Amino acid sequence: MGLIVKNLSVTYGGEPVLEDINFSLKEGDFLLVLGKNGAGKSTLLKAIVGEIPYSGMIKTFNHKIGYVAQKIPGTIRFPVTVEELVLAGTLKGKPKLSYSKEDREVAVEALKATNLLNKRKKLLGNLSGGELRRAFIARALAGKADLLLLDEPTSGLDQMSREELYQVLNTFFREDTIILMVTHDPKEIKILGNKVLHIDKKALYFGDKDGYLAGEERELGFECCPE
Numbered sequence: 001m002g003l004i005v006k007n008l009s010v011t012y013g014g015e016p017v018l019e020d021i022n023f024s025l026k027e028g029d030f031l032l033v034l035g036k037n038g039a040g041k042s043t044l045l046k047a048i049v050g051e052i053p054y055s056g057m058i059k060t061f062n063h064k065i066g067y068v069a070q071k072i073p074g075t076i077r078f079p080v081t082v083e084e085l086v087l088a089g090t091l092k093g094k095p096k097l098s099y100s101k102e103d104r105e106v107a108v109e110a111l112k113a114t115n116l117l118n119k120r121k122k123l124l125g126n127l128s129g130g131e132l133r134r135a136f137i138a139r140a141l142a143g144k145a146d147l148l149l150l151d152e153p154t155s156g157l158d159q160m161s162r163e164e165l166y167q168v169l170n171t172f173f174r175e176d177t178i179i180l181m182v183t184h185d186p187k188e189i190k191i192l193g194n195k196v197l198h199i200d201k202k203a204l205y206f207g208d209k210d211g212y213l214a215g216e217e218r219e220l221g222f223e224c225c226p227e
Contacts, residue, residue: 001061002026002178003048003147008056010043016201017043021056023197023206027146030169030179030193032209034186039200041182042070045149048180063147063178064092066140070151070182072132082127082135083120086110089142103142110141114168130161134168141172148172150181154188166191189213 008021018040025031033041047054049067066089089110090103099107111117114134124132133153140148150169154162169192173179181192189196189209196212198205205212 001059002029003061003063003180004057004059005044005048006057008044008047008054008058010040010047010052010054018047018054018199019202021199021203023203025178025180025195027178028175029195030173031181031195031197032189032193033180033182033197033199034189035199035204037184041199042151044199045151045180045182048149060147064143064145065147065149066137066143066145067149068133068136068140068151068153070155072136080124081121082116082124082131082138083107083111085124085135086116086120086138086142089139092143106144107138107142110138113141113171114138115164128161130157130164133157134165137165137168137172146177148177148179150179152182152184155184 003025005021005023008018009016010018021044023031033044035041043052045067046052048058048060049065086107087099087103090099090106108117111120114137116131116134116138119127119131119135124135127135137148137150137153154165157165166188169179169181179193183189189212193209196205196207196209197203198212
């Protein structure tokens, strides 16, 4: 099984932020979550990872979740290297802070997959924005996450950094994995993913991206994918 979201609603201070969201994904799906500012995109991811209360049902079927928030946590203020961050991903669910030979091999593979092996000894605070995002994705890879949630991972990145991240995500996208990615850039629909969820508190569109690109988004008043 994959991911099921049924009748999901979230309120802040009595005001609805998400209303009756329904969708399901299977292994091998890569969902792009679209919508204007304040539409509830980030709230959706926070509900799935259990950061906020909600009503309705979310079933993740024991998938290992990797979550890269829009705001990178305060870890970068401490003298932590890329390698140490990625190794920490292997500890999820383990009772003690120790790394086996296998853990270190897994971390190396994650660093290779995210093109960060040559940056492994750098402090997080010395990375570019794109490198930092890839480092947190590498941590999710090292933790063997098979449900990856990304909140606007390309926001603020230059074109080269974006293309490097696209390459990483397309590498991560495989038959036994589910990816949900919030994006503020509708052009990314042409580059990534196979499913689209367009929300504005409620779900306006959910389905294959081919149908969305074929003109569904114009009916919703959303300008998609300019050349």
